[in-house]
Amino acid sequence: MAFPVTPLDIGVDLRVGGVWTDVTAEVYTRDLMTIVRGRRDEGVRSDPGRCTLTFNNRNGKYSPGNPMSPYYGLIGRNTQVRVHVPAGEAHLELDGDASGTVSTPHTGALDITGDLDVRVELDCDMQSTTTSHIIIGKWGETNTDRSWNIRYSTGYLVIQWLNASAVSGAAFIAQHLYGGAALRVTLDVDNGAGGYTCRFYQADSIDGPWTQIYSDLIGSDTTSVQSTTSPLTLGANDSTTTPVRQPFEGTATRFQLRDGIDGTLVAAPDFRSLADGATSFTDSTGLTWTVNGTAQVRKRADRFVGEISAWPPRWDVSGNDVWTPVEAAGILRRYGQGTALLSSPLTRRVPTFNPLAYWPMEDGAQSTQAGSPIPGVQPMPMTGVTWAQSTSLISSAPLPVLTSAGGALPTMRGLVPAPTTATTGWQTIWLYRLDTAPTTLRTFMTITATGTVRTWYVQSRNDASRVLGLDGDGATVVDVLIGTGSDLFNQWTSCNLRTSESGGTVTWAISWQDVGGDFGTYSSSYSGTAGTVSSVSSPPDGYSSDLDGMALGHIAVFGTFLTNAYVNAITAWQGDPAGERALRLAGEEDLPLTVRGIIAEQELMGAQGLKSLLDLVGECADSDGGILMEHRARAALRIRGRATLYNQAPALTLDYTADGEVAPPLEPTDDDADVTNDVTVRRIDGSSGRAVLADGALSVQMPPDGIGRYDSSVDLSLDSDDQAEPIAYWRLHLGTWDGPRYPVVHVDLAAAPHLIDDALAVDQGDLIRITNPPPWVPPGDIDLIVQGYTESFDQYSWDVYFVCTPAGPWSVAEVDSRVDTDGSELAAGVDETATSLSVAVTDGPLWITSSDYPGDFPFDAILGGERVTVTGITGSSSPQAWAVIRSVNGISKTHASGTDVPVAEPAIVPL
16 A cells, blocks of 8 residues: 555544544644553563553543533543554454344355355454354344354354254354464265264464364254345344344454355455445455445554543643643553452352352351352351361362361251242252261261252261152151262262152262262162252251361252263363463453464463463463463454464565665664573472573573573463473573574654555564665574564654564474484585585484485575575485585685584474
């Protein structure tokens, strides 16, 4: 795109009453507008973004307390603001409103009744676990108008279709498996094995390559897609469902529909080339599309979206000039101010399954009763316990321990409200730990119910357990002795007693499970009714002193049998991939968040601790080695996984010799600011791994053999101790990269407007490249990773200062990468023009020869700072003869015998 006509077309919008309102005309241009994003280096977390701007407030419009302001009551603390400039490409923006769609009328080509292949390139937050948003579909509000749709719904990615008989079919995966910028879903209606197959893929763009993100979803019968005349709609909606299906919220650039898997392209709306505000267009297949309602085509690039927390009025002594300078902040600021610890994994998880009653029992040391997070459930009084005593259950805050004293036995009794709907059974679950097993059967839980069995007793001893059920007259209905062993003791155990009634027969079952371990169950039946649970309690006279020291907690009663209320949460989500945990936390807290990368391949995390939301989410990025950052175009967060930083193509290429592309100063720094050559990674609640660079220029040896010891340590949430050492070596690799730093790269976009489109796309973690550097810096392209930037502009200037770290460490081995020998050097010195080298291998295997591996030649090597291209190698013993092209990087000099000869870009094994 061409540089905007003077003055620079900067736009500023405030979100007033839920609507973005253009206030550009009331922002002073006399003050430089400055935006700061990102982090100072790769060793710290991102700081909250900042944007400074000044409003003309002569009429009091931007004084929130002024009742004469048209914005009175509509602006104030944390009013959203966005700053934007013209963009080279347009995009679609939907706000989730039912009117906001883009549609094309039905045509014969869209009437696909067989295999589907749908691809979308979009950017939206899918964290909600209570809403449903359609991305694309031929889908109306009656069965006769429904063919298929793809949506994200209550934590899942879903493809749904109606077959030729109007019978609904669906396949779905957990949304937390998806970390792409493009989504592809295929439906094979007849997989050749008597069924259908659905697949979900992700990619960095709609052009692929595609990575399948879950195993094949296979139906037991073949299917079809219903023929309808409904339009094909981007952001379709359906008000007949609960929850209502709405258009997606976010942005998108391209969509594709193919008739058949990898089949004929029948719809291809592409918004990139459209004009700002376009309301109609024709795609490459000839379909005409209409932009409806609140949907927008925007050809603007948002440079900052944040919140204004304060509106301080300022004026001169005359009162003629009144202004309001503000500093807006990204949402990391607000979330960072929250210091409240999230509840334990179990306390957060169990209530989501709608128990009739639940007592976590995580109350404080001075408590007398266990509170309940379930509305309408009374606290559970307890006596004879030491509160907040047991801390060994990783999924819980401290729990009470039974302590009989002075002859008074511990007691408890929790009342369970009657269910509001009819039930045919119930389930009661609790957790306990008793390190010393009693040798006499003792009652661990008493449950009263309204069915045939009025009182249930669950008892255990060192070698057996008993379930005793008495009717209302005290007669025995159930009395079973079950052989159980020592694994019910000296570790945390969950116990689960449940009933189910059918045709006058009640089936009951009891199970015990080590937390995260073995499972055992026993079941039987009797004639009668199950009823409902009315209370859970200790034995009538209190817990036996044989049970002193037993920790107890997380007692829940359900009106139905559930298998997953405690699953995973009971082990504090140990083993979560980093991105999966972040997205689950986002869903639980309704935090707008996306993750980029193949989530299943990210680092596995340890137990989820009791920390603030931002600390837990930041821990996910830290454990994977990625970046937690603010989304640039909306009030949301994003985690960029570590693997997305590997082997990147440049997002922005700057030619040092081209006028204006690299503004001064470009100042390389060869210092020790980011050096660490002795790294310890400590696994939280586990062991540690250490990596030390023992030899070489940046080793821990004292100068001149090294630089001395620069040690660092970090605590990470990791699933196993085995992860600590590899991560330590990766961090050592990053901290001992032997090359200059270029801390800041200045781009003057006013002087180099041809760079604007590429510069607008650069964000945290992207790679920028400087070609043709001056001869007084190390030769070769300068590749840098952007950690953040400061951007300043007014009507006539636009400067971006990229904060950078070396990208070299992130160039890692791929299938066709070249592996260096362990050590090679010149066996004889050469002058500046010699094209034959004698190279001795001092350690490791010989170099490959050009006769045995002709396809692997040529390649580049480094000879004392001079880059040479190796065209051939001969010799079956050391030294070997190399044929080379000299001075590839412009360096030409003599080299002495013993000069190191490494590959120019050796393979580095990624973490």
